[in-house]
Amino acid sequence: MKRMKWLTFLLIGLAILLAGCGGNAASGEGGQVVIYSNGDEEAIKAMEQSLNGAGYEGKYIIQSLGTSELGGKLMAEGSKIEADLVTMSSYFLESAQQQHSMFRDLGFQTHSLEEYPAFYSPVLANTGALFFNTAMIEQKGLEVPKSIKDLADPSYKGLVSIPNIMDSSTGWTLIQAIISEYGEDEGKKIMAGVIENAGPHLESSGSGSIKKVQAGEVAVGFGLRHQAVEVKKSGAPIDFIDPVEGNFSITESVAVIDKKNEKTDLALEMAEVLITDARKDLITYYPVPLYEGETVDEDNKASNNKTFSEPLTVELLEKHQSFFNSAK
Amino acid sequence: MLNVRPEMKVIYTSILIVFLLFLLLPMGTLLLRSFETAEGYSLTNYYNVLSNSELLTAFVNSIKISGLTAIITTILAFMIAYALNCTNIYRPLKSVIKMGILIPMLLPTITYGFAIMYSFGNQGLITQLLGKPLFDIYGFNGLLMGYVIYTLPAAFLLINNSFMYIDKKFIIVSKLMMDGSMRSFLNTIIRPMLGALGGAFVLSFILSFTDYGIPASIGGTYSVVATQLYQVMLGSIPNFNHGAVIAVLMLVPALFGVVLLNYLERFNFHYDKFSQIEMVENKIRDIILGFISIIVLMGMLSIFLVMFIAPFLTSFPYDLTVTMQHFINVFTSNDLTAVYKNSLIVAFFTTVVGIILAYSSAILNTRTGLKGRVAFDVVSMITNTLPGMVLGLSYLLLFNGSSLKGTFTIIIVCNIVHYFTTPYLMAKNSLSKMNPSWETTGGLLGDSWFKTVYRVIIPNSASTVIEMFSYYFINSMVTISGIIFLVSAQTSLVSSKIKELQHFAKFNEIFVLSLLIFFTNLIVKLICDYLQKKQSVKNF
Numbered sequence: 001m002k003r004m005k006w007l008t009f010l011l012i013g014l015a016i017l018l019a020g021c022g023g024n025a026a027s028g029e030g031g032q033v034v035i036y037s038n039g040d041e042e043a044i045k046a047m048e049q050s051l052n053g054a055g056y057e058g059k060y061i062i063q064s065l066g067t068s069e070l071g072g073k074l075m076a077e078g079s080k081i082e083a084d085l086v087t088m089s090s091y092f093l094e095s096a097q098q099q100h101s102m103f104r105d106l107g108f109q110t111h112s113l114e115e116y117p118a119f120y121s122p123v124l125a126n127t128g129a130l131f132f133n134t135a136m137i138e139q140k141g142l143e144v145p146k147s148i149k150d151l152a153d154p155s156y157k158g159l160v161s162i163p164n165i166m167d168s169s170t171g172w173t174l175i176q177a178i179i180s181e182y183g184e185d186e187g188k189k190i191m192a193g194v195i196e197n198a199g200p201h202l203e204s205s206g207s208g209s210i211k212k213v214q215a216g217e218v219a220v221g222f223g224l225r226h227q228a229v230e231v232k233k234s235g236a237p238i239d240f241i242d243p244v245e246g247n248f249s250i251t252e253s254v255a256v257i258d259k260k261n262e263k264t265d266l267a268l269e270m271a272e273v274l275i276t277d278a279r280k281d282l283i284t285y286y287p288v289p290l291y292e293g294e295t296v297d298e299d300n301k302a303s304n305n306k307t308f309s310e311p312l313t314v315e316l317l318e319k320h321q322s323f324f325n326s327a328k
Numbered sequence: 329m330l331n332v333r334p335e336m337k338v339i340y341t342s343i344l345i346v347f348l349l350f351l352l353l354p355m356g357t358l359l360l361r362s363f364e365t366a367e368g369y370s371l372t373n374y375y376n377v378l379s380n381s382e383l384l385t386a387f388v389n390s391i392k393i394s395g396l397t398a399i400i401t402t403i404l405a406f407m408i409a410y411a412l413n414c415t416n417i418y419r420p421l422k423s424v425i426k427m428g429i430l431i432p433m434l435l436p437t438i439t440y441g442f443a444i445m446y447s448f449g450n451q452g453l454i455t456q457l458l459g460k461p462l463f464d465i466y467g468f469n470g471l472l473m474g475y476v477i478y479t480l481p482a483a484f485l486l487i488n489n490s491f492m493y494i495d496k497k498f499i500i501v502s503k504l505m506m507d508g509s510m511r512s513f514l515n516t517i518i519r520p521m522l523g524a525l526g527g528a529f530v531l532s533f534i535l536s537f538t539d540y541g542i543p544a545s546i547g548g549t550y551s552v553v554a555t556q557l558y559q560v561m562l563g564s565i566p567n568f569n570h571g572a573v574i575a576v577l578m579l580v581p582a583l584f585g586v587v588l589l590n591y592l593e594r595f596n597f598h599y600d601k602f603s604q605i606e607m608v609e610n611k612i613r614d615i616i617l618g619f620i621s622i623i624v625l626m627g628m629l630s631i632f633l634v635m636f637i638a639p640f641l642t643s644f645p646y647d648l649t650v651t652m653q654h655f656i657n658v659f660t661s662n663d664l665t666a667v668y669k670n671s672l673i674v675a676f677f678t679t680v681v682g683i684i685l686a687y688s689s690a691i692l693n694t695r696t697g698l699k700g701r702v703a704f705d706v707v708s709m710i711t712n713t714l715p716g717m718v719l720g721l722s723y724l725l726l727f728n729g730s731s732l733k734g735t736f737t738i739i740i741v742c743n744i745v746h747y748f749t750t751p752y753l754m755a756k757n758s759l760s761k762m763n764p765s766w767e768t769t770g771g772l773l774g775d776s777w778f779k780t781v782y783r784v785i786i787p788n789s790a791s792t793v794i795e796m797f798s799y800y801f802i803n804s805m806v807t808i809s810g811i812i813f814l815v816s817a818q819t820s821l822v823s824s825k826i827k828e829l830q831h832f833a834k835f836n837e838i839f840v841l842s843l844l845i846f847f848t849n850l851i852v853k854l855i856c857d858y859l860q861k862k863q864s865v866k867n868f
Contacts, residue, residue, distance in 0.1 A: 034817045041832045058662065063817035064828055072566040082734055082816045 033060040033267045036083035038067040039252065043124060046281035047087070047274055054273045059266070060085075067092070067169060071314070078102050079257055084267040087274070089169055090253045093120050095314035097255075104258035108272050111292040121275050122251040125288035127302050128173030129225035129247055131210065131240040136219035145220055147244040148177055152193025161201035161209035161221040162194060165317075165324045169250045170206030174222050175320045176308045177245035184323060191327035214238060226287050229299050246306030249288060333777055336696050339688055346685065347707050350741050354722035355710075361725050362572035377573045386551040387577070390537055393468065393552065394581075397475040398532040404476070404624055405483035405528055406521075411617035413491040414499070414517070416607050421618065426488075428625045431632070433481045434849040436806040436823040439635070439842040440474045441545025442835060446634040448473075451645045453634040466548030474542035477628055479532035486531060490524035495599040496607075503608060519595075526592035530585040537581050538715030540809040544827060553578060554717060554809070561721065561813065568725060575718040582713040635846075639839040654836040658844075664825070664837065668844055671805060671822040674736060678743040678804040683796050686748060690755035691781065695767065704752065712749040716810030719746050724813040734816035742814055743804040751796040758792040759785070791863040798856035802849045 037044060044064055051060060063083070065073070071092045073081055078100035086093075094117070097103050103119035110121045130145060137144060140159065145151055151160050165171035178187045195202070201218050203209050209221035210228055214236055225247065228240035254274050256267045279291060287300035310316055363369040377383055408429060412422050432440070447454045448465045455461045463469050494517070502512040518525075536542075540554040547555055553574065561571040638644040639654045658664045689704040723742055732738045762785065770780030786793065808823040815824045822841050829838050 032818070036817070041834075061663070061817050063820070064831060066831060068563050072563050076566040076568075080729075082818070 031263075032058075033084045033263055033270060034082050035060055035062045035085045035087070035267075035270075036070055036073070036081070037062055037064050037087040038070045038089065039064065039087055039124075040285075042285040043087075043252075043282060046285065047123075047278045049281065050273055050277035051270060054270075054277060056270060056273070060270060068167070074102075075099065075314075079259060081257060083257060084259060084263045085254065085256050085271055087123055087252055087254045090116075090120060090122065090251045091312040091317060092314060093253055093255050094311065098313075102257055103255045104264060104268065106256065106268065106271060108268075110275055112290060113292065114290075116253070120253040120255040121271075122253045122290050123274055123278065124282045124286040125249045125251045125290055126170060126173070126206070126286060127225045127247050127249045127288055127305075128170060128177065128222060129228060129240050129302065130220065130222055130243050131213055131228035131231075131238055132220040133213045133216055133218075133237055134239055135237040136213075136216055140219055142219055144239075144241070145243075146241065148174065148194065148222065149182070149190050149245070151197060151220060151222070152190045154193075154197075156197045156220060158197065158199055158201075159219040160194065160197040161203060161212040161218045161223075162198050163206050163209055163223060164202045164204055165321055167204040168206040168208075170224055171324075172317060172320060173248040173250055175324055176248040177243060177306075179320065179323065180248075180306065180308055181245040188323065188327045191324065195324075195328055210238075225302055226285075226300060229287075229297075233299075242302050242304040244304070246304045247302035248306055248308065250312070251290070332696060332698055335777065336692060336698055340692055340698055340701070343685060343689055343692075344703060347745070350723075350745050351707065351710065354719070354726045355714075357726040358572050358575055358718070358722040361569055362576045364569055364572075373569045373573045377570055377577070382551065383556055383574070386553050386556040389550060390553040391581070393471055393475065393550075394533045394537040397472060397479060397536045398529045400472075401476050401479045401483045401532040402487075402525055402528045405480055405487050406525060407617065408484055408621045408624060409488040409491050410517070411621045412488060413494075414496065414607060415614045415617050416609065417614050417618045417621075421622075425621050425625055428629060429484050430481045431629065432477050434802060434806070434846050434853065435632070435842055436808050436826065436845060437474070437478050437539050437541030438545050438808050438823060438826050438830075439541075439838070439845075440477055440631075441470065441542050441547075442826075442830075442838055442842075443631050443635050444470050444473055444546055446638055446644070446835065447631045453637065453645070454630065456645060466546060467550035470546035470548070471542060471550060471552070473631075474546060475532075475536035475539070477631065478539060478542060479535045480624075480628070482535060483528035483532050486528050487521070487524050490521060493599065494520050495603060496605050497603045499608065500605065520599075522595040523592045526595075527589060530588055534582050534585050534713075534715070538578060538717055538809060540717055540812055541823070544808075545830065557717060557721070558812065561724070571721060572725065575721045578715055578718055579713070582715065586709070586713055635839050635842060639836050639843065644836075654840050658837055658840045664841065667820050667822055667825045668841070670736070670819060671845070672848070674739050674743065674821060675801050675804040677736070677740045678747075679797055679800040681740065682744040682747065682751060682800045683793060685744060686751040686796060687755050687793065690752055690759050691785065694756055694760040695762075695764065695785070708749045708752045711745055711747075714746070716742075716746045716807060717812070720810050720813040734819060736819050739811050739814050739819060739821070740804075742810050743800075743807060746807070746810045747800060747803045751799055754792050754796055754799070755789070758789045762788055791860050794856050794860045794863065798853055801852050805845050805849055 035047075037047070039047065044062060048062065051057070067089055070086065070088055074086070074088070074092060074096040078096070079102040081102075093103070097117070097119055105118040106121055107118075110116075112121060116122065130148065130151075132144060136142075136159070142155060142159070143150075145153075145156075150156075151162075162174060163171035165175050175191070178190055181187075182190060201209070201212055201221075203212070206224055207227060209218075209223040210231060212218045213221040214231055225240060225242075228238060231238045232240065254271045256264060256271050258264060275291075279294070283289070283294055283296065287296040288302075289296055308316075360369075362373055363371070365372045408425065411417060412426060444465055446452050448462060448470075449455060450461055452461075465473075496516075498516040499512065502516050507515065538554060540558065543550075543552045543555045544558070557571060557574045557578070560567055560574060634644075640650055640652070641647065642649045642651045642653070689707075692698055693701045693704045720742055723738055727733055727738055766784050767777060767780050770784060771777070775783065806823060808827070811821060812824060812827070815821055820828075822845055826838050826841055829835075829841075
């Protein structure tokens, strides 16, 4: 009998190993809607606040991931992904949908300013612009640039900072501007000049260049327009310019993975909350109007908004990445 | 040897099934996937990976920096162990050094990088004290520093341990024979220590070659294999087959290590007895070695100092007012407390189940006549060479579609297998020293085998079980390489959460979480040490 007791004990141990802990995961937080997001800290905070305000506190769990990491997961796992809801760069959502048909139509009225596919709706947009350090420009006796093309001028050597399209989607808005204005051939020459001038100031983060310009490490930079506006308002010697090539934007959107279970319905409700409630906060951090009735400061209205002629997809991004690399 | 009983066979078979499922099968899958292409099985993946200049650079970088780390670590660890074992340095100082050197083991490696950043970065604590940055920390320098800190405790333990098995009387004999101090040192210390030194070198090399936490935090643009593997698996264009190839290639240095260790085995001396002797007086030697040990220890601890300061300040180094806000933020955030709870759950189950598994394997191996009991030695050799990242990756490949994906179970199993070797050897070591006839005696007195194990064997090895507990618990609290491919949003652990917080540069939260791990581990370690001491007092 005693022998049996010990045997049972050991087997229970193995049982814990094989089943118990799995049950733990299921019974503990299993009912929560899992949200994957590539958003910045401010974006995540705004989304959390709106969800908590709508009474969803404790009913969701947000996991933040880098854009490429989340993109990789979407492409590799399709609808088997752990997340029920994602907020992600729209072009990645387009490609993931094309490949896996993994998203559910949102099915509610959004009143967006532009048309978007039925399976996603934007939560925020980032717009690219030029900015410069007024003190540095004066000190170095430089001309204030009017276009991205100007940054290729040898007089800016070592004084330019741009985001790298390999890591940053802000970097992509720069490439879009160059290609749509000058085409690939002339564009490549300009790109090569800009990269040459940027040297070590090729930033992996979209906010890297404004930091360099603000710190006086370089004189001019390309990056997120709203950040330059904010830094200027804080009293730093910074000014911004909408380049003649245009202000291009990248949107990040919310989409719901079609898992065909009850969590999908809850995720849909949350998606609506994000678009209606979270936008009020998000627009203060990312001041680009996306929906009817949204207003922003005069300063935050880009004067030369443009969109790329082709739809933004991962394939196009890869094409533009190799354009960028070939100009190096 | 004891007669084989059916219950032994049952346990034997169940354990073997566990290793079949969670060690051999995943490894087989990994190997298979590394050859798999759209056109069937071929060497194309290997060709592609090896002709990718970026990956090749990463390999060369990894080998370079791990080799350098291993050299530095082995020398430092040897000097400190020498200072502790062959000098007349003040005893309490010796114990402080011995304890202090092990402190990094209580922290996840990903924390090291942030501590280095906050110590030697442009605004770092040490930089501020010195007035200017000493060197560029991102990339090679930071990595080297992190790896040395990471591998030093393990290398020290190994070398220090074999110092205990050297008969120091030979030092006196050598002196009497009028050997010069160099010759004496070479013949009585270095020669018998060669095996251990080689072991420390190989261990340090493999640990730094396969660590993910340090390059993830401070690698900068200096690419190493571990970060490349992560990128290939979880980057923007995941390629599982190429990931499998890199993982297989990651095993190559480990295999070389085993070969080297086997070769070094022949240098190991077996002294008949170890006599404790008074060390020859030599003030200069003591002062120099004591000084070196203290410098190394202080240098190491000063890097971690910032971790205990920064989270208590509003915004280090700009706003130095003292605040508890960061702690309050962490403890009131559901998200972060849940992560801490997850880590505790994982560590607890890993420890309990891990001990049962390792202890049972060791009993069957040393105290029964089971056919095929050598299997456990083979398993422990495999788990010893297997880097955590490779094991985690093979689990991802094998269990991705199964219901185990995203559960605590898979993380716990991964930890148990990953850290199996040391607890198993601990148990084996202590069990093989016990009187082999206890089970027979117990049997004659009418006790079943289980009863003897329960009433005699376990109580006599209680100290070892406590040691196993401490080892399994602390390691599963700090590991990141092993679990980075297995965690999900709902099973996120502290060490993987730190990586996520890094994305937002939330360093205060990172340090608070690191302190949580640190103090949890410290408490567990102190309790275990105390219980162990009590045990050994009871036994003798």
